[in-house]
Amino acid sequence: QTVVTQEPSLTVSPGGTVTLTCTSNTGAVTSGYYPNWFQQKPGQAPRALIYSTSNKHSWTPARFSGSLLGGKAALTLSGVQPEDEAEYYCLLYYGGAWVFGGGTKLTVL
Amino acid sequence: EVQLVESGGGLVQPGGSLRLSCAASGFTFSSHSMNWVRQAPGKGLEWVSYISSSSSTIYYADSVKGRFTISRDNAKNSLYLQMNSLRAEDTALYYCARVVVTDRRLDIDYWGQGTLVTVSS
Numbered sequence: 384q385t386v387v388t389q390e391p392s393l394t395v396s397p398g399g400t401v402t403l404t405c406t407s408n409t410g411a412v413t414s415g416y417y418p419n420w421f422q423q424k425p426g427q428a429p430r431a432l433i434y435s436t437s438n439k440h441s442w443t444p445a446r447f448s449g450s451l452l453g454g455k456a457a458l459t460l461s462g463v464q465p466e467d468e469a470e471y472y473c474l475l476y477y478g479g480a481w482v483f484g485g486g487t488k489l490t491v492l
Numbered sequence: 493e494v495q496l497v498e499s500g501g502g503l504v505q506p507g508g509s510l511r512l513s514c515a516a517s518g519f520t521f522s523s524h525s526m527n528w529v530r531q532a533p534g535k536g537l538e539w540v541s542y543i544s545s546s547s548s549t550i551y552y553a554d555s556v557k558g559r560f561t562i563s564r565d566n567a568k569n570s571l572y573l574q575m576n577s578l579r580a581e582d583t584a585l586y587y588c589a590r591v592v593v594t595d596r597r598l599d600i601d602y603w604g605q606g607t608l609v610t611v612s613s
Contacts, residue, residue, distance in 0.1 A: 419599045419600060421600075428605050430603070431599065431601050431602070434592070434597060434599035434601070435598070435599060440601060474539070480553065482539065
């Protein structure tokens with residue numbers, strides 16, 4: 384069974400920087416998994432942030448960036464804003480199936 | 493403006509059936525693949541099924557394979573999910589989501605607001 388793992392929770396101060404990671408139990412995450420990142424706030428549908436590892440949608444704030452770090456997909460928020468408090472999900476493609484990570488609850492304190 | 497509006501959710505008994513619909517507008521529906529994604533109450537996101545723009549390629553998560561059927565009607569700009577043999581663990585908010593497929597992209601860019609399916613006796 385394919386499992387994608389994210390940090391369950393992270394806390395960051397306003398204005399700070401935080402990196403969320405996305406790990407696959409099948410091995411190193413590469414661009415071939417087309418890593419996606421989504422933000423979800425309570426009571427709302429998910430919103431796409433990053434596609435194909437590091438590409439931003441037209442609506443994605445500049446402070447969000449995606450990358451590959453040490454065999455993991457990563458989402459970095461630089462200059463965190465209070466409105467960035469949310470659940471963040473990564474999504475990986477496994478050739479005919481997609482698997483979401485369990486989500487990271489980001490608290491801005 | 494891209495819009496995806498799901499409907500068809502409701503309360504159904506275990507073993508029952510339900511058909512979800514997703515009405516698409518604001519883009520050329522026939523040019524896009526689509527996904528169904530669900531979220532159980534208080535839980536994370538789970539991919540359910542994928543259909544290509546021409547319906548030639550279809551995938552299912554193992555958890556729904558053999559019970560759910562995805563389909564689309566490009567003339568009606570609509571996506572469907574036929575759910576049979578429903579179980580309590582199928583209780584979730586079901587989202588339809590637009591998929592972008594190119595030589596460099598494979599991603600979900602737009603989501604609907606979801607329709608709630610509750611399986612309970």
